[in-house]
Amino acid sequence: MAEVSDEVFSERKRGSGVKLVYEMLRDEILTLALAPGKPIDEVHLAERFGMSRTPIREALVRLAGEGLVETLPNRSAIVANIDFSKLHTFFDAITLMYRVTTRLAGQYHQPEDLKVIRAHQARYAAAVAAQDPLAMIAVNRDFHAAIAEAGRNPYYTALTLRLLDEGRRILRLYYQSFNDRLPQEYSDEHNAIIAAIEARDTDLCDRLAREHADQIVRQIRQFFGRDMRQDVPL
Amino acid sequence: MAEVSDEVFSERKRGSGVKLVYEMLRDEILTLALAPGKPIDEVHLAERFGMSRTPIREALVRLAGEGLVETLPNRSAIVANIDFSKLHTFFDAITLMYRVTTRLAGQYHQPEDLKVIRAHQARYAAAVAAQDPLAMIAVNRDFHAAIAEAGRNPYYTALTLRLLDEGRRILRLYYQSFNDRLPQEYSDEHNAIIAAIEARDTDLCDRLAREHADQIVRQIRQFFGRDMRQDVPL
DNA sequence: TGCATTTTATTTGTCGACAAGAAATCGACA
C-alpha cells in the first residue's frame, strides 16, 4: 500500500479543514489515486491531515452524498466502486446532458461565458498537444462544466457535473489501460461546439454535442466491451 | 414560533440517530412545516431529539448535499430558500425528466414495477377523492419516483427524485395559497401513462409524460406568475 | 487437522467540552 508522506498542516483557519480534506480526497478518488473499493480509515486520515476525526467524517459524508464513497454501517467507508454493468446508463445520461446543456448554452450564454469556455478549450488543446492524459481528462471536465454553467439551469448543471466527475474515473481507466495517444478530433469538435454556441444555433449545438458524445461513447464502449468479456470466465 | 412538543427518544440503536433526524427534518422541510429561510439551530435540535450535536450535524450536512438546507460559515444553517426567479429551470428539468424516465419505464419495466406503480396510483386516486392535498402531493412524488425506478437509470432517477422533492414544496405552496380543489384530470393522466408503459409504447410514454408535465407547469406557472407580479412593487 | 466458540482488537458512532467567529448588546462620545 503506497503510503503518502505525512501531510501535517499547521494552524489552519477555522472551517477550512473539511474543505481541504474534501477536495483532496475527491481529487484522489477521481484520478484513481485511490482505487475503487479501497477502504477509507478515518483515524488514518485524521493523522495524515493532522486534525481530529470530526472534519474527516464530515468530508466523507459529503463525498458519500455525491456517490464518490460508499458507507456501510459500523464498517469502513470505501471508495465508490465503478459499476460496469450499468455503464450504459452512464452513457445514456451524459449524452443527454451534453445535448441539453450545450443547447441551452447556445440559447442563454453571455459574452463572458464564452471567454471562460475558450480558456478551457485552450488548456485542452495544450494538454492534447503535450500528450498529457491526466490534464486532458481534468480539463475536459472543466470545459463541459463551463458550457453547462452557461446554460444556466442549476439542475442540469448538477447532474452534468456528477456525470463528468464519474467520467473522469472512466476516462482515466481507459487511457491508463489502453495507453492510446490522445486524438486531435475531440479538440476540433470542441471548437465546432464553441462556434455553434457563439452563433446561437441551438439545433447545431444539439447535433454537435450528440455527435461528440456518441464518438467518445463508441470508443470507450468498444474498449470496455472487450475488457468486460475478459472478466466473464467460460 | 410554533414550538413542537419535546420528542425524547430513549435507547435508540447505534447509528439510527442520524437517519431519524435526517428523515424527520427532510419531511418537515418538504411539507413546509419548516419555512424556507428559517434558521436551524443545532443545539435546539439536539435537545429536541435527545441526542448530541454530532448526529444532528451529520444529518444537516447530508441535507445540505441535497440542497435542502443552506449552510453559511460560522452561521446558522437555514432551510433552503425557493428561488422563484429560477422556477423556469425547474419546470424545464422536471418536464425533461418526466419524459425520459417514463419513456425508459416503457422500455425496461418489469412486471413487479407495474404493481408498485399501480399501488401508488391507487393511493393517489384515494387522496384526490378525499381532497387531501398533503397526501396527494406526497403520493404524486412516489408515483413518478416508481416510474423512474422502473426506467433503471440511476442518474436519471437521482435527478428526478431531487426535482420531485423540490416539487413537493412548490405544490404545497400552490395548494396552500390557492386552496383549489384537487382536479381529477391528473389522476386520469396517470392511468393513461400506466397503460402506455404497460403497452411498452415508448413514444406514447414520452408524449403523455410531456403533456402531463406541461399541464401541471402551465397551471402552477400561471399561479406563481400572478404571485410574483405582486412581489414587484411599482 | 478442521470447525465452532470465546476472546481480543480494531474501527466506527456518539458524547460532552472548549475555543473561535459572528451577532447582539451596551456604553462612550460628539
Add this chain to the structure above:
DNA sequence: TGTCGATTTCTTGTCGACAAATAAAATGCA
C-alpha cells in the same frame, strides 16, 4: 440623539474520549 467601538452572548467548528459493533485472533474440542 445618533453613531461608532468595546463587550458580551450565542452558535458553530473542532477536539479527545468512551462505548457499541464488527472483524480478527485465539482457544477448545472432536
